[in-house]
Amino acid sequence: MKRRDFITNMMLAGGTLALGGCVSPKDKEFVPKQAEDGSEYITEPAKRVSILAKTDVLVVGGGPAGVAAAVAASRTGAETYLLERYNHLGGLWTGGLVLPLLSTHGLSQSGERVQVIHGVSGEMVDRLRAMNMAIDEVNPTIDPEAGKYVLDEMVSEAGVHVLYHTWAAGAIMDKRTIKGVYVESKSGRQAILAKVVIDCTGDGDVFKWAGEQFDVIKYAIGMNYRVGNADKVNRKAPGYVYQNIGSDTPIPGVSWYNVWGEVEQDALDVENLSRLQQKFRKDTWEHIQEVKKMPGYQDIYLLDTASQIGVRLSRILDGEYMLTLEDSMTYRNFDDAIGVSGAWTNLTYKDQRITPSKRPYWQIPYRSLVPKTIDNLLVAGRCFCYEKALMEDARIIGTCLVTGQGAGTAAALAVKSNELPRNIDIQKLRQSLVNQHVWFGA
Ligand SMILES: Cc1cc2nc3c(=O)[nH]c(=O)nc-3n(C[C@H](O)[C@H](O)[C@H](O)COP(=O)(O)OP(=O)(O)OC[C@H]3O[C@@H](n4cnc5c(N)ncnc54)[C@H](O)[C@@H]3O)c2cc1C
Numbered sequence: 001m002k003r004r005d006f007i008t009n010m011m012l013a014g015g016t017l018a019l020g021g022c023v024s025p026k027d028k029e030f031v032p033k034q035a036e037d038g039s040e041y042i043t044e045p046a047k048r049v050s051i052l053a054k055t056d057v058l059v060v061g062g063g064p065a066g067v068a069a070a071v072a073a074s075r076t077g078a079e080t081y082l083l084e085r086y087n088h089l090g091g092l093w094t095g096g097l098v099l100p101l102l103s104t105h106g107l108s109q110s111g112e113r114v115q116v117i118h119g120v121s122g123e124m125v126d127r128l129r130a131m132n133m134a135i136d137e138v139n140p141t142i143d144p145e146a147g148k149y150v151l152d153e154m155v156s157e158a159g160v161h162v163l164y165h166t167w168a169a170g171a172i173m174d175k176r177t178i179k180g181v182y183v184e185s186k187s188g189r190q191a192i193l194a195k196v197v198i199d200c201t202g203d204g205d206v207f208k209w210a211g212e213q214f215d216v217i218k219y220a221i222g223m224n225y226r227v228g229n230a231d232k233v234n235r236k237a238p239g240y241v242y243q244n245i246g247s248d249t250p251i252p253g254v255s256w257y258n259v260w261g262e263v264e265q266d267a268l269d270v271e272n273l274s275r276l277q278q279k280f281r282k283d284t285w286e287h288i289q290e291v292k293k294m295p296g297y298q299d300i301y302l303l304d305t306a307s308q309i310g311v312r313l314s315r316i317l318d319g320e321y322m323l324t325l326e327d328s329m330t331y332r333n334f335d336d337a338i339g340v341s342g343a344w345t346n347l348t349y350k351d352q353r354i355t356p357s358k359r360p361y362w363q364i365p366y367r368s369l370v371p372k373t374i375d376n377l378l379v380a381g382r383c384f385c386y387e388k389a390l391m392e393d394a395r396i397i398g399t400c401l402v403t404g405q406g407a408g409t410a411a412a413l414a415v416k417s418n419e420l421p422r423n424i425d426i427q428k429l430r431q432s433l434v435n436q437h438v439w440f441g442a
Contacts, residue, residue, distance in 0.1 A: 063091020
């Protein structure tokens with residue numbers, strides 16, 4: 001049908017058409033407006049939002065920090081909800097195929113390399129070891145599916161209400177107090193109200209919505225993958241040349257590969273994340289096909305790629321105390337310590353190159369999880385408050401687990417004592433953590 005005939009038919013049928021510049025009054029509401037910075041926006045109409053749950057503690061994000069926080073809060077007696085946008089717990093540890101738990105050890109003041117990860121994190125590793133799903137004594141590499149299974153088991157046993165497939169989408173605020181979060185899921189837009197909210201999104205989504213101060217770090221983003229038949233490489237094949245297909249995992253013949261990726265990336269820009277996602281997908285597939293052509297490597301195959309893109313850093317809280325590299329190198333003792341972590345990288349400190357085996361363990365103070373202005377909000381995981389020089393050790397899984405357990409316990413104590421999290425009795429917090437086998441250093 002020609003365009004003119006189509007229009008005539010529509011008019012005869014009594015239809016109305018909005019053609020070039022001719023819009024109905026209803027359409028006019030949706031004409032984008034211009035912001036001061038030149039970008040365009042529209043206004044979303046207000047609507048009623050049903051309340052999905054009211055709880056004591058709400059943990060947003062089910063990565064290492066979120067799981068540790070939820071288990072600790074629930075075990076300390078608080079009704080606890082844990083919400084996660086994807087279909088598994090563990091965040092980058094499992095879904096990101098970031099399999100080695102760094103850093104389980106650190107140097108004590110008497111010069112011994114001691115285990116620093118205990119409490120909930122020690123329990124996770126013990127359970128995985130009992131299933132033969134963690135290898136290596138120091139900084140164990142785990143199997144991601146076993147990790148998802150164990151974390152799910154631990155939150156279930158602790159009585160945590162888990163909501164998968166649920167995105168946190170905004171903070172519900174009453175002046176400077178957070179009252180909960182808006183969520184989006186297949187059930188639509190709903191609200192979860194909580195006495196204390198713990199931001200474990202890794203990206204600090206909740207403290208950003210709540211209006212807290214933060215810094216942004218643009219860092220390397222990668223996408224890890226696993227290779228199958230890694231044990232079928234024929235090193236005796238004529239013309240064999242070593243190819244790096246990753247490190248061992250608990251499953252024989254399966255290796256994992258850590259992709260450093262592209263540097264200085266904006267992890268808060270969805271178009272950039274999408275660009276990187278497509279690039280990694282293409283590069284990984286094509287790289288493995290090339291490796292398969294090398295003598296001795298014909299049987300290997302791409303087993304899987306990470307279901308969570310590898311964001312190392314984005315927002316960092318500007319909290320009540322900024323933990324420093326100096327603190328971590330000098331055995332600084334904090335009255336409000338919630339545990340200790342270890343170090344895994346070489347670094348230059350006071351003009352000296354220090355290897356990980358010479359790096360002290362370091363305490364983490366509770367104040368580094370407490371925002372400066374917003375009440376009833378705590379922050380755990382890679383977005384808690386530390387200076388950039390400490391970022392390599394602050395963002396690792398071991399540190400995230402320790403901050404999670406500290407935040408979860410503190411949140412539950414705040415609810416029990418009807419105090420703001422920033423005002424809780426620190427001695428009670430420390431005692432509760434001791435009871436949970438958390439270690440504070442010698
Ligand atoms: C490529 C790469 C390699 C690394 N290698 C190592 C290593 O070898 N060893 C090591 O110890 N560490 C490593 N790290 C660092 C470590 O994996 C992470 O820093 C750590 O997992 C952070 O834990 P987290 O709980 O703070 O956040 P994440 O692990 O990022 O978990 C956050 C969770 O919150 C969910 N979430 C986020 N936003 C929302 C929202 N709005 N609503 C609902 N859910 C949400 C996410 O889906 C995710 O499950 C690596 C990181 C990367 C990217």
